[in-house]
Amino acid sequence: MQNFEYIAPESAIAAAQALSPKAGLTAVLAGGTDLLSLMKERVETPTRVVSLRNIAALRGVSKQGGGLRIGAMATVQDLLDSKAAAGYASLLQAARGITAPQVRAMGTVAGDLLQRPRCWYYRNGYGLLAMHDGKALVPSGENRYHAILGNKGPAYFVSASSLAPALISLGAQVTVAGPEGERSMAVADLFQIPSSASERENTLEPNEIVTEITVPSASGWKTGTYEVRQRQLLDWPLVTASVALRMRGNRVSDARVVLGHVAPIPWRSSEAETALNGQAANESSGEAAGKAAVAAATPLSQNEAKVQLATIAVKRAVAMAG
């Protein structure tokens, strides 16, 4: 990898101040499981790496108010080991899908949200939009793992995050620090579909870092995550669905359905939510929600199968929640 200078400040603000406001010049190092591979491939070529390892305030998973606080340097294993996270079934199910103990021990929850897409065109240097000689490569290329929703162009990759669908369905917030201070937003607002080559799939400024993720109490919600996988171990899912259902009696009064790995962002499906609201949470409402989730899907030349996988993922996530 290209050489760089290294700094490991002791506060989030100092870390943000050590970052360049210009994209691509500097990089944030947390667990490193994604960044180092990108640097070895020279997809990322920062001249300075800012490590978060010395910032004590970013560590730990704990109860906060009635909810959960996940520090930006908390690893996936920290989340799985935390008693404070016990009530968040869908989040823990998603975290267990990250199987390799080495990745769990090194990779952070915030890093799972901010890992770059797995699109093989992107990883091979064609950029997020996979362009070559002014032509988009994905629509007529190898697109079996690409997007079936939100894929009107110019972006066709899928969001790689395993945990974002669960966190969004649980109404989680994320706090980010920049050189002048902090701001908070819904986890859903961390993501965007890039509309040009100068945009990324997340909304962070180049000199902002995530400091913590907070999740409201899941009390009163039934939650579940289901991943459709090609391999059960050591791989990203083909499709994920996370649901959170608030029940009134035996009817769903408030449904949240978020799919992963189907679109350039974690894909909240209001169609699936409408299909569930007012219904009992069972196989038939789950199936109806699954069909509603993909009603507007526009599969590419090789990924028609993902439409059916998404239907199944939603149905089974409803079953896991119920």
Place this chain on the structure above:
Amino acid sequence: MSSKNPTDGPARGPDQEPRQGFSRRTFIEGVGIGAGAVGAIGTAQPARADTHEPVGPDPVAITLNINGKSHELKVEPRVTLIDALRNRLDLTGAKKVCDRATCGACTVMVDGDPVYSCTMLAIEAQGRRIETIEGISTEDSMHPVQAQFVEHDAQQCGFCTPGLVMAGKAIVDSNPQPTMADVESGLSGNICRCGTYVGVRKAVYDAARA
């Protein structure tokens, strides 16, 4: 900072590996120039890695605690733990195979957790307890996981074996009675292309109970 940053030139020191592929020629070049670079590293300004000021890209003095012993060395910030272990400290047990946090051959323990040493910077491993395959046995006695690997004939070419032994040790360290499913999940970060998984799983299962 960019003015200090070396661009990719033809010279390759021990920290700068061929970008793609690996040939006998690039290997020999690397060895020859690497030997020359050792002297140059000796003249580099020492710098402390944990600081409010940036260090590098020139070599930085770091201290690593490996198998209970303290090692002082100078590395560029980009040097990974596996390269520091293998190329600087002659601890060649951990293997560099995929170099992309996927295959597990480079697995070592850091603060008791199994990690991919190809994907941790050496500079970031400072102040942490590093344990490699060299540190888990003595001349006279194997670690129980190693003994059970022999018992179950759990290797063929052997390239993945050090990583699988360390991943297996991580399982038995944390769980004295792992189920076969626990073993399978605990080994899921390691790949064996010879397909010795059945023997490896039995070895780890039995080592926990040995």
